[in-house]
Amino acid sequence: MSSLTDLSMLELAAKLASREVSSVEATQASLQRIAQVDPKVRAFLRVDEPGALKSAEASDARRKAGSPLSALDGVPVGLKDIFLTEGVETTCASRVLEGFVPPYDATVVRLLKEAGLPLVGKLNMDEFAMGSSNESSAYFPTHNPWDLTRTPGGSSGGSAAAVAAREVFGALGTDTGGSIRQPAALTNTVGLKPTYGRVSRYGVIAFASSLDQPGPMARTVGDTAALFQLIARHDPLDSTSADVETPDCLTGLEDGVRGLKLGVPREYFAEGMDPEVAGTLRASLEELEKLGATLVDVSLPHTKYALATYYLLASSEASSNLARYDGIRYGQRAKDARGLKELYTQTRGQGFGAEVKRRIMLGTYALSAGYYDAYYLRAQKVRTLIREDFTKVFQQVDAIVSPTSPVPAFKLGAKVDDPLSMYLMDVYTLPCNLAGLPGLSVPCGFTQAGLPIGMQLLGRPFDEARLLRIARAFEREHDFFRRAAPV
Amino acid sequence: MPLSDFQTVIGLEVHAQLLTQSKIFCGCSTAFGAEPNHHTCPVCLGMPGVLPVLNQRVVEYAVRTGLALGCTVKATSVWSRKNYFYPDLPKGYQITQYDQPICEWGELVIDTPSGEKTVRVRRIHLEEDAGKSVHDAAASAGQSLVDLNRAGVPLMEIVSEPDLRDADEAVEYLKVLRDVLVYLGVNDGNLEEGSFRCDANVSVMPKGSTTYGQRCELKNLNSFRFLKQAIEYEAARQVDVLESGGKVDQETRLWDVNKGVTRSMRSKEDAHDYRYFPEPDLPPLLVSDALRDSQRQSLPELPRAKRTRFMSEYGLPAYDARILTAERPLADFFEACAKHVSDAKKLSNWFLGELSRLLKEEGTPISALRFTPAQLGELLATVEKGTVSANAGKDVLGEMFRTGRQPADIIAEKGLAQVSDVGAVEAVVDDILAKNVGEVEKYKAGKKSVYGFFVGQVMKAMKGKGNPGLVNELLKKKLGE
Numbered sequence: 001m002s003s004l005t006d007l008s009m010l011e012l013a014a015k016l017a018s019r020e021v022s023s024v025e026a027t028q029a030s031l032q033r034i035a036q037v038d039p040k041v042r043a044f045l046r047v048d049e050p051g052a053l054k055s056a057e058a059s060d061a062r063r064k065a066g067s068p069l070s071a072l073d074g075v076p077v078g079l080k081d082i083f084l085t086e087g088v089e090t091t092c093a094s095r096v097l098e099g100f101v102p103p104y105d106a107t108v109v110r111l112l113k114e115a116g117l118p119l120v121g122k123l124n125m126d127e128f129a130m131g132s133s134n135e136s137s138a139y140f141p142t143h144n145p146w147d148l149t150r151t152p153g154g155s156s157g158g159s160a161a162a163v164a165a166r167e168v169f170g171a172l173g174t175d176t177g178g179s180i181r182q183p184a185a186l187t188n189t190v191g192l193k194p195t196y197g198r199v200s201r202y203g204v205i206a207f208a209s210s211l212d213q214p215g216p217m218a219r220t221v222g223d224t225a226a227l228f229q230l231i232a233r234h235d236p237l238d239s240t241s242a243d244v245e246t247p248d249c250l251t252g253l254e255d256g257v258r259g260l261k262l263g264v265p266r267e268y269f270a271e272g273m274d275p276e277v278a279g280t281l282r283a284s285l286e287e288l289e290k291l292g293a294t295l296v297d298v299s300l301p302h303t304k305y306a307l308a309t310y311y312l313l314a315s316s317e318a319s320s321n322l323a324r325y326d327g328i329r330y331g332q333r334a335k336d337a338r339g340l341k342e343l344y345t346q347t348r349g350q351g352f353g354a355e356v357k358r359r360i361m362l363g364t365y366a367l368s369a370g371y372y373d374a375y376y377l378r379a380q381k382v383r384t385l386i387r388e389d390f391t392k393v394f395q396q397v398d399a400i401v402s403p404t405s406p407v408p409a410f411k412l413g414a415k416v417d418d419p420l421s422m423y424l425m426d427v428y429t430l431p432c433n434l435a436g437l438p439g440l441s442v443p444c445g446f447t448q449a450g451l452p453i454g455m456q457l458l459g460r461p462f463d464e465a466r467l468l469r470i471a472r473a474f475e476r477e478h479d480f481f482r483r484a485a486p487v
Numbered sequence: 488m489p490l491s492d493f494q495t496v497i498g499l500e501v502h503a504q505l506l507t508q509s510k511i512f513c514g515c516s517t518a519f520g521a522e523p524n525h526h527t528c529p530v531c532l533g534m535p536g537v538l539p540v541l542n543q544r545v546v547e548y549a550v551r552t553g554l555a556l557g558c559t560v561k562a563t564s565v566w567s568r569k570n571y572f573y574p575d576l577p578k579g580y581q582i583t584q585y586d587q588p589i590c591e592w593g594e595l596v597i598d599t600p601s602g603e604k605t606v607r608v609r610r611i612h613l614e615e616d617a618g619k620s621v622h623d624a625a626a627s628a629g630q631s632l633v634d635l636n637r638a639g640v641p642l643m644e645i646v647s648e649p650d651l652r653d654a655d656e657a658v659e660y661l662k663v664l665r666d667v668l669v670y671l672g673v674n675d676g677n678l679e680e681g682s683f684r685c686d687a688n689v690s691v692m693p694k695g696s697t698t699y700g701q702r703c704e705l706k707n708l709n710s711f712r713f714l715k716q717a718i719e720y721e722a723a724r725q726v727d728v729l730e731s732g733g734k735v736d737q738e739t740r741l742w743d744v745n746k747g748v749t750r751s752m753r754s755k756e757d758a759h760d761y762r763y764f765p766e767p768d769l770p771p772l773l774v775s776d777a778l779r780d781s782q783r784q785s786l787p788e789l790p791r792a793k794r795t796r797f798m799s800e801y802g803l804p805a806y807d808a809r810i811l812t813a814e815r816p817l818a819d820f821f822e823a824c825a826k827h828v829s830d831a832k833k834l835s836n837w838f839l840g841e842l843s844r845l846l847k848e849e850g851t852p853i854s855a856l857r858f859t860p861a862q863l864g865e866l867l868a869t870v871e872k873g874t875v876s877a878n879a880g881k882d883v884l885g886e887m888f889r890t891g892r893q894p895a896d897i898i899a900e901k902g903l904a905q906v907s908d909v910g911a912v913e914a915v916v917d918d919i920l921a922k923n924v925g926e927v928e929k930y931k932a933g934k935k936s937v938y939g940f941f942v943g944q945v946m947k948a949m950k951g952k953g954n955p956g957l958v959n960e961l962l963k964k965k966l967g968e
């Protein structure tokens with residue numbers, strides 16, 4: 001019999017419902033697993049053992065009283081350290097926020113608490129979610145449980161690694177240019193980036209406001225759907241939150257892909273892709289066809305501008321969003337600064353890492369008087385064209401299929417000194433953020449060396465349920481989820 | 488060229504705090520004078536992860552103002568971020584409206600010595616206020632403190648075209664604008680507490696020129712007097728610069744209240760690059776037809792229209808009408824009282840005279856008056872009829888002002904009623920004439936100046952309450968006139 005932590009969230013939920021196991025047992029199993037493997041994986045910045053156990057006890061008491069709060073009541077999960085947690089230090093993996101204990105919960109954190117899920121701890125990430133490998137964390141890099149010498153991807157790499165290493169049953173991440181999907185692909189997990197506006201950003205430390213979107217990361221499509229349904233709520237505290245109903249993603253989950261038209265964008269299968277990734281994707285497309293889907297060759301002609309557009313817009317917004325970290329009100333303040341200007345420059349100079357500084361400078365430059373029209377404004381126009389590309393294609397097809405990442409997990413340190421090649425890691429994922437669409441990564445195979453490969457599904461706005469259904473149809477054929485990382 | 492050969496050109500940027508209960512993007516109170524940082528929350532403190540949610544009342548007030556000033560109210564306007572670092576700016580940017588403000592192109596009519604003048608209003612936009620840095624209190628400890636109670640208080644910025652031509656016009660514009668905003672109920676017009684403040688853009692050009700000179704922005708003008716002084720000083724300074732062959736630098740200057748001069752705050756060279764861009768946390772600001780219509784329908788009559796109507800409807804002189812309409816509660820109370828009197832000019836005299844004096848002396852707002860318009864009408868009628876003298880009427884008004892009691896009760900209690908009973912007055916007159924036979928003979932012999940003596944005696948005997956008209960009438964009759 002496999003261990004408790006090998007269960008999917010829904011499997012655990014069933015055992016909790018039948019009182020076969022308790023939430024305290026599941027939480028303790030999770031904590032033990034963390035103690036056992038996290039020294040190697042290093043997914044956690046902070047484990048909140050007392051908080052998680054207290055929450056698990058409360059869940060068991062509700063269960064006893066016959067009043068569980070949700071289908072996932074009692075299932076322990078982890079949170080990317082970008083989510084504010086009242087009373088629990090939140091740093092966004094940055095020195096500048098070291099010691100910051102938020103006075104309030106992010107809306108999604110509140111929703112998880114209201115649904116009764118014990119929150120085990122805060123997961124490592126790229127500093128302020130800027131990066132694709134977790135190596136820009138101010139604290140330490142997280143290791144890929146499938147090969148500890150490799151990165152789990154980023155920026156939600158801590159969440160992906162913790163889920164893949166069975167340290168938690170599921171986790172929340174955020175996706176600005178692929179930060180949920182790319183690490184999911186690199187760790188054999190499922191990650192869903194919801195439609196922009198579907199999940200509240202309130203209490204989520206902002207990187208690029210017009211692109212950021214929190215989402216679920218889990219080991220199975222069903223878990224991802226269940227977790228997504230808990231957090232997909234209209235939030236009056238987020239003015240960009242869409243006032244739409246919470247979707248039912250579980251009812252039709254097993255309906256398969258028969259009759260669906262799936263677009264295969266030729267621009268996404270261009271050069272630069274790892275041959276094993278390309279081969280696995282081709283095979284996956286054939287499988288989808290066998291399962292009853294029709295593949296349609298489509299074109300997204302402005303794809304080639306997406307990377308530049310993304311880095312201009314995301315960096316511009318980031319340069320403004322990160323201005324509040326000035327050492328005046330919270331977080332770290334430079335010790336020996338004399339005068340205001342020194343306080344700013346030293347606090348920010350010491351507090352931010354190289355990647356964050358790089359993007360703040362890029363964004364500040366792009367927004368500067370005299371350059372605004374050439375960079376920011378032009379990028380906004382291209383963003384519109386990219387959106388229109390998708391709108392056109394979605395008149396023909398129900399979803400788009402592509403690789404999630406051009407390469408499998410790469411070695412830690414391999415791209416650290418080459419930011420441009422690091423940026424290319426997001427080349428398939430970021431057009432989706434520019435267009436505000438939902439995107440999902442589902443495991444679709446392994447390389448010869450045993451590294452996971454992910455398949456990306458992109459959908460129409462608010463069409464997450466269909467993406468999950470397609471992913472589930474594929475997942476049912478493979479059960480990659482049963483294959484555990486060798487950590 | 489001497490100063491008189493130059494023309495001053497002025498445009499004003501007015502910041503008016505909107506009279507909302509809560510801040511523009513969060514639910515915190517806007518009340519003035521609380522303990523530092525008492526009215527704050529994660530949103531207005533700029534904590535990580537916070538997002539702004541627009542207070543709809545702010546939109547209503549801006550639309551109202553825009554309509555009152557004849558602006559185009561935009562169906563869609565856009566929020567922007569203005570980025571700069573300052574300790575009292577919690578997020579490192581201010582949410583404001585930049586290239587697409589909520590209202591554009593209106594006007595305000597003012598009076599000048601040479602007649603009416605229309606000043607164009609270029610734009611009205613909305614923004615959040617910053618906090619306040621406090622340097623004095625902690626300076627001894629080498630510290631500066633920050634109070635963020637004001638951070639996120641809703642402001643409306645009203646920007647005029649450079650249509651004003653001297654300091655008096657600027658002051659008049661500011662006064663008229665303030666009266667309008669207060670009338671609309673969107674601002675309290677309080678310059679001292681900073682809820683109504685003004686920056687002035689001032690330049691000079693040779694008379695007859697059509698090209699504006701280089702302008703300077705004057706800040707820190709928190710009274711009508713300072714506005715006038717600062718503009719006059721600055722215009723003269725710029726003329727001096729030009730006269731001595733120099734050129735005026737575009738810069739921001741502060742009005743130094745103590746020295747009575749403007750001095751440079753920052754030059755164009757170190758002017759900020761604010762890196763404006765559309766605020767991604769807020770969708771475009773939409774104003775529905777329904778909102779615009781409902782605001783239009785609820786617009787009050789504005790001071791200028793009211794003044795004109797007071798002149799035509801009540802036959803009041805312009806001077807009276809202007810004073811009576813300067814504040815809406817006073818105008819409303821006047822109109823309520825006018826329903827109870829026949830002679831509006833007499834009523835106006837009471838308003839401009841005794842009532843104004845009482846309001847000023849007691850520091851009482853109109854809303855707190857204890858007596859009713861009907862009671863004031865009754866008092867005026869009583870004076871008109873001669874039941875009490877005009878002087879006694881003032882005493883009665885004073886008592887009404889303090890207690891709200893009925894004028895008749897006050898008159899009765901204080902015994903202020905005039906004696907108009909013919910028999911009673913006649914008896915006194917007869918008595919006085921009988922006691923002063925010698926004086927009567929002198930009078931009849933032609934010494935008419937004695938007449939005043941008789942009046943005085945009668946009034947004295949009646950303790951001042953004799954109806955003067957009746958006393959005169961009877962005296963003259965008895966003296967055979």
Ligand SMILES: [Zn+2]
Nearest residue numbers: 513515528531
């Ligand atoms: Zn607040």
